[in-house]
Amino acid sequence: MEHLEHKKKVMIMIAIMSAMLFAALNQTIVGTALPRIISEIGGMDYYSWVFTIFMLTSSVTAILVGKLSDMYGRKPFILLGIGVFMVGSFLNGLSGSIFQLILFRGIQGFGAGMIMSTAFTAVGDLFPPRERGKWQGLMSSVFGLASVFGPTLGGWIVDNANWHWVFWVFLPVGFIAFGMIYKMFPSQTAKTGQKVDYLGSIMLTLTIIPLLLAFTWGGNDYDWLSVQILSLLGGAVIALILFIVTEKNASNPVLPLGLFKNRIFTLSNMIGFILGAGMFGAIMYMPFFIQGVMGTSATKSGIVMMPMTLSMVLASAIGGQIITKTGRYKFLALIGLFVMSSGMVLLSFMDTDTTNARALINIIIVGTGLGLSFPVFTLAVQNAVAHQFLGVATAATQLFRQIGGTIGVAIMGTVMNQSMANKMSEQMGAVKESPVLSNPDAAKGLEKLQDPQLIMNADKLNEIEKTLPPELSGVFDTIVTGVREALSYALTNVFLIGAIILFVGFLLTFFIKEIPLRMSNKEETEAKKAVNE
Structure with missing residues (x-):
């Protein structure tokens, strides 16, 4: 598709980005709304599974579709992906339990894997590596745009309307994206004679x-x-x-092992794995801190998170333009990872006294680093492999990034739960000895407060406080403060681990060999040598 006229390419990219916007909006809207959803349907112990199952299904699907799209073209898979994602979104809104939510999020993941794999690969079909920088930056900006509107709208919905609309509000965008892709995206000739x-x-x-x-x-x-x-x-x-x-x-291997002989491919995916762990850790647990520790409402939480995504959009767009003009990309990855890891260190110093302004500055730093580094490693991989491996190589970068996010969130969730349990046990010891707790009804009411889910729901806190006798008001405040401090302590450990992980990625980036960005998809000499064909 590189031979198409520029206007046609731009229209195709608009169609692709509309599909990505639909998928990204449905992803980002969940992060801010989920604490409130969990507080209503229960399942705090399975909180991380809502993200884990999505990453699991999207990771597996992305790599399989990456290879299949090399064989049969991108169009059928991006259309199928949009359709599956829409079904998953609709079913999510019907969830009556955490287990149903997890199942339907898994269906969404299958669709998202197809969309993301084919979307980023299509950029490689349309443009040579030297021109991909600005388009990769713009596509990353789509995620940023979704992250600006998604969390804010998600917070507003759960504060002012039924949470089910979190999953239904963007369904019209899916229909529009499907129509645009169907009409504008050119069909590609399938490669015959290859076995799946x-x-x-x-x-x-x-x-x-x-x-x-x-x-x-x-x-x-x-x-x-x-x-x-x-x-x-x-x-x-x-x-x-x-x-x-x-x-x-x-x-015809689904993931050619020869690709791993390419040092750029291997190192870029290792760093992508690390970047995924740090990125999803920040995106998932920052709303928990803002709502649970700082006591900010879900709506305001989305507003506080907004500067992170705006800074990511701006940094990504500027970084993409710099890559296209200079043909250099390694230094941007180094700067981005260093800035992002520094921002995570700053997050680890926050506590119950942290102001919105301080939290805002810290997450702007994280967003800036993420925006600079996020598009680089996909571009580096696409530039280092032959065009015949474009789909599977691009999908591999997403596979490692998403697996990193899944494992990172799982590990951070373990750290958070264990740290919080230890801190709660330590802080609640004195409260349990209070003589006012001799009243069984009062003791039962105060015991509910030790559930972290309630900290994210001001209405339920008020309901519990009203049911308690006046002499327990001081104990009530003590327990709520203790839970907030325990959650703060736990999240501090989570952010510190994220900072260490990202700094390892920064060090690994020094070992990536930067090869010139090709001016055409036909210039594959360097890539073929790298893959040892």
Whole structure:
């Protein structure tokens, strides 16, 4: 599609970005609204699963569709992805329990994997590497735009209307995106004579699923050295070995192992894994801090988060323009990761006395670093591989980034839960000895306050306070303050771990070899040498 006239390319990109906007809006609106949703339908212990299942299904789908789109073209998969995502969104709004929400989020993940994989690959079809920088930046800006409107609207909906509309409000955008893609996106000739690597796909799936389950359940539902966790990890290792054997013998492997001989491909995906862990950690747990620790409403929480995404949009757009003009990208990745890790360190110093202004400055720093670094590694990979591997290589970058996000959120969730449990046990000791708790009804009412879900719901807090006798008002305030302090302590550990992870990514970036950005998709000499064809 590189030969198409510029106007046609721009129209296609508008169609692609509209599809991405639909998927991204549905993702970002959940983050701010979820604490309130969880407080109504329950399931705090499964909070991270709402994100984990989405990342799991989208990760597996992205890599499989990446290879299939190389074989059959991008258009059918992006259309199917939009359709599946719309079904998942509609069903999410009907959820009556946390388990239904998790299931339907999984369906959404299948659709999102198809959309994101084909969307970023299509940029590589339309433009040579030297021109991709600005378009990658604009596509990243779509995520930023969604992050500006999504959280704010999500917070407003749960504060002023039925939370089910969080999942339904953007369905019209999905219909528009589907129509635009169907009409504007050109069909590509399918490559005949190539077999689908079903066995490799199964082995890859059986590697990813138990691995993520182990990191999700470990430390929460089961001890890290329990039979369940060790069995899952062992199963993942066995499946990985079988996957490698399968791919070596496959005529058309779902993930060509030769790509990993390319140092740029391997390092970029390692850093993408790290970036995903840090990025999703900040996006997921920052609303918890703003609402749970600072006591900000869901609506205002979205407003506080807005500068992070605006700074990401601006940094991403500027970074993309710099890459297109200079042909250089490595220095932007270094600056971005350093700035982002510094911002996470600042987040780790926040506490119950933190003001909205201080939180705002810290998350602007995180957003700026994220915007500078986010598009770089996909561009580096696309520039380093031959065009015939464009789909699977691009999908691989998303696979590693999303797996990093899933595992990162799971580990951070374990750290948060354990840290909070320890702190709560320490702080509640004195309260339990209070003589006023000899009243069973009063004791039962105050016990409910130790549920962190209630901290995110001011209305329920007020209801509990009204049911207590006047002599318990002081104990009530003590417990609420204690829960906020425990949550603050736990999230401080989460942000500090995120900062350390991102700094490791910063150090690894020094080892990436920067090769010139090609001026045409036909200039693949460097890429073919790198992949050892």
